[in-house]
Amino acid sequence: MRAWITAAPPGAQLPSNRALMLEHGASPVTVQKAVRQLAALGLVESRPGVGTFSRTIRQARPTDLSWQTAALGAPRARLSGLSSGYPGKDLLPERLVRAALARASRTEAALMRSPAAGLPELQAWFASQVAASAPVGVTPPSARDVLIVAGSQSGLSSIFRALVGPGQPLLIESPTYWGAILAAEQAGVTLVPVATGAHGPDPDDVDRAFAVTGARAFYAQPTFANPTGTRWSADTGAAVLDIVRARGAFLVEDDWAHDLAIDADPQPLVGHDDDGHVIYLRSLTKSVSPALRVAAVLARGPARERILADRAAETMYVSGVLQAAALDVVTQPGWSTHLRGMRQHLRDRRDLLLDSVRTHAPQTHVEHVPVGGLNLWLRLPDGMDVDHLVHECETRGLLVAPGSEWFPAEPSGPFLRLNFSSENPSRFREAGELLGKALLTLA
Ligand SMILES: Cc1ncc(COP(=O)(O)O)c(C=O)c1O
Secondary structure: OHHHHHHOOOOOEOOOHHHHHHHHOOOHHHHHHHHHHHHHOOOEEEEOOOEEEEOOOOOOOOOOOOHHHHHHOOOOOOOOOOOOOOOOHHHOOHHHHHHHHHHHHOOHHHOOOOOOOOOHHHHHHHHHHHHOOOOOOOOOOOHHHEEEEOOHHHHHHHHHHHHHOOOOEEEEEEOOOHHHHHHHHHOOOEEEEEEEEOOEEOHHHHHHHHHHHOOOEEEEOOOOOOOOOOOOOHHHHHHHHHHHHHOOOEEEEEOOOOOOEOOOOOOOHHHHOOOOOEEEEEEOOOOOOOOOOOEEEEOOOHHHHHHHHHHHHHOOOOOHHHHHHHHHHHOOOHHHHHHHHHHHHHHHHHHHHHHHHHHHOOOOEEOOOOOEOOEEEEEOOOOOOHHHHHHHHHHOOOOOEEHHHHOOOOOOOOEEEEEOOOOOHHHHHHHHHHHHHHHHHHO
8 A cells, every 4th residue: 555655646545445455355444454554654644524545745845954064063973884683583582571561561560650770579680680690708789789771772871971971981892792882982981992802801901901091990791792702711700800899990791691691601790799890781682572671780889879860860760561571571480491492592593604604605714603692703804895795795685794893993803793693594504605605706
């Protein structure tokens, strides 16, 4: 019907509902629903008793927004490709999520405002998850230390604004998650890249960067880092914790892939901290549902109060229905079954894509097989024009992301990021072949 409207002259009358039912083999309810949707989109207007007509589009003059250039000046940060990496729908606990949403809609949460810090039961659940990884002798966090946020992305923005601030330095792994780079840039923070590798950053580099810049915070992903899928060694984790303690600084630990483990179990560093040095982020958006958009920030002391004040200024509170539904999902007996299944699927998909890339694009190199997460980080031959390669892949129907988006400064080499959690693993062989062909055209 949209195609019909686009082709028809403005003001043309739509065929009668009866004619549309016959033409599309649809019920009267479906036809009425479609017409209502078209009206809501402003594409048609119904005149009761007369009929439905395509809307006359008034030919407005071209809009002139050029004045905004002078008013706004140069932007702090530019949006580039922003390659999002959420798992395919078939990896999500669909049945649990749908049932949880239905139940949540019948609770008080559907009509009430949530407390600013979040639903107490959900705060308690996140705290208990961290407590489970705390060794004897370390005081576990309380539910009060947890702030519920609408996705860890907005948590990152709050942390950078509240604990670092404009013009202040922030140590950040390189490569790292592009969204953290963007959030920090938007907050006006000055980025201080620290190279990271298979076992994490060199602690001496971290200490030197703190000393040289006077930074008070380090953003890092010790577990299943995006994009490399690597995990810090226990020694690196312990050494970095000692450094942040000695420097009176914060470690912002982004545990984004806690539920996306493949070959190793996550052991967040926050479990070893009871002095408020670690600000911890854990998200459910990739394992429960991106649509529920629920995550947590764990912070203690004045840092918690600062972040909470920022949250209040930004959004006041997170939808209680979404929080109730998220809590329902993670407390169902089916949740751990789901996580086990997800681990197996991720392992299968990772191995399938890895195998395909190694077979069909042998000029590329996976330096570290990811032990968790959703991505393969592929080193390309030196001198490769990565943007050109991405374009060549795209014209063949293969979507890949240029590695440059994950570097806070100049990339240390040519890289691609491939997501292995998409819904179509049966096409991974073809994906490797397409990449191989695209590489050949650039050789
Ligand atoms: C490392 C990392 N942190 C945070 C996020 C943001 O996740 P969300 O806002 O969906 O919780 C992502 C998303 O890809 C990520 O990769």
